[in-house]
Amino acid sequence: MTLQQIKYAVTIADTGSMNKSAEMLFVSQPSLTSAIKELEKEIGITIFLRTSKGVIPTNEGVDFLTRARQVYQQYELLTDKYSTSGNLKRKFGVSTQHYSFAVKAFVETVKKYDTLNFEFAIRETKTLEVISDVGSMKSEIGILYKCDYNRKIIDKLLKENELEFYPLINCRAYVYLWKGHPLANERSISLEQLRDYPRLSFEQGSGSSVFLAEEILSENDYPRIITSNDRATQLNLMVGLNGYTLCSGIICEELNGSDYIAVPFSEDEKNRNVIMEIGYISKKYNRLSDIADNYIGEVKKYLEKVTV
Numbered sequence: 001m002t003l004q005q006i007k008y009a010v011t012i013a014d015t016g017s018m019n020k021s022a023e024m025l026f027v028s029q030p031s032l033t034s035a036i037k038e039l040e041k042e043i044g045i046t047i048f049l050r051t052s053k054g055v056i057p058t059n060e061g062v063d064f065l066t067r068a069r070q071v072y073q074q075y076e077l078l079t080d081k082y083s084t085s086g087n088l089k090r091k092f093g094v095s096t097q098h099y100s101f102a103v104k105a106f107v108e109t110v111k112k113y114d115t116l117n118f119e120f121a122i123r124e125t126k127t128l129e130v131i132s133d134v135g136s137m138k139s140e141i142g143i144l145y146k147c148d149y150n151r152k153i154i155d156k157l158l159k160e161n162e163l164e165f166y167p168l169i170n171c172r173a174y175v176y177l178w179k180g181h182p183l184a185n186e187r188s189i190s191l192e193q194l195r196d197y198p199r200l201s202f203e204q205g206s207g208s209s210v211f212l213a214e215e216i217l218s219e220n221d222y223p224r225i226i227t228s229n230d231r232a233t234q235l236n237l238m239v240g241l242n243g244y245t246l247c248s249g250i251i252c253e254e255l256n257g258s259d260y261i262a263v264p265f266s267e268d269e270k271n272r273n274v275i276m277e278i279g280y281i282s283k284k285y286n287r288l289s290d291i292a293d294n295y296i297g298e299v300k301k302y303l304e305k306v307t308v
Contacts, residue, residue, distance in 0.1 A: 003075055005039040006068045008032060009047055013065050014138070016054040062136070066161075069137035070286070077289070092291040093121040095133035096143035097214045098202055098231045099278070100252035101306075105298035112294060124231060126204050127212040128157070134281050135161030140292045142281040143299075145248070147274045149219060153211040158281060167279040169303045173216040174249030174262035178238040188266035191220070198224040200234050200243040216246045216265075216274055235260065248276050250306050 022029040047061035096102040134142040249262040267273040
């Protein structure tokens with residue numbers, strides 16, 4: 001097994017395509033296919049399944065790729081520190097649920113580094129993909145929340161992916177809506193008051209469990225629900241349809257603008273105001289890079305200013 005073969009396998013997993021990977025790696029598609037077949041023969045497992053829609057990892061392949069990414073990441077860090085060529089770019093990625101503060105911290109982190117020498121990526125994505133990205137080392141850091149309702153499931157997924165959760169802040173639920181909403185001037189808002197307005201939620205994929213929802217109290221029945229997969233789209237739906245979502249109340253006006261407001265959620269006997277524990281996840285036993293340390297520092301710096 002060679003580092004080149006590991007790089008080939010990781011690239012194929014990222015692109016899901018032999019042709020795209022061959023282009024990115026500047027090798028012919030037959031050469032790439034041959035290299036992967038030799039690797040599979042050597043280690044005694046099938047890493048990828050070839051389908052009409054592309055290439056997908058097998059169950060054994062997922063486990064191999066998780067470990068292969070760690071090996072190749074360490075190789076890149078070693079080369080970056082000791083190589084005289086100076087051509088290798090260090091990589092840093094964050095996968096997160098849809099939190100504007102996570103993006104704000106990412107912006108402040110990137111400003112500290114020369115983007116000519118680093119490759120940065122931030123992925124606002126589904127809960128399961130946040131866990132998967134960090135588990136496979138596609139991203140070094142993940143941002144998500146736990147509460148009493150989803151804790152058991154989230155902890156199980158983290159354990160399966162050899163991840164650790166580090167708390168950042170605890171907050172109660174807020175109703176997030178635009179300032180022109182009929183309820184925007186209320187001191188607090190209950191679910192009964194919201195009955196005539198659509199609840200907005202982030203799509204988690206077909207068949208996903210309600211335990212993976214980003215919004216608090218997602219286990220309740222709502223008469224009107226609209227899903228989206230983009231934070232900007234959700235903000236537009238708040239304005240266009242008087243929609244709302246239940247969130248942490250942590251708003252970054254610098255990124256989202258000042259047209260939105262978070263109003264405390266008013267609990268009742270059936271709908272308690274549950275504590276959201278927002279934190280970051282990273283690979284167990286894996287020492288964070290200096291960029292990751294900087295990023296977490298920026299997140300904490302921003303959250304210290306927040307009153308929730």
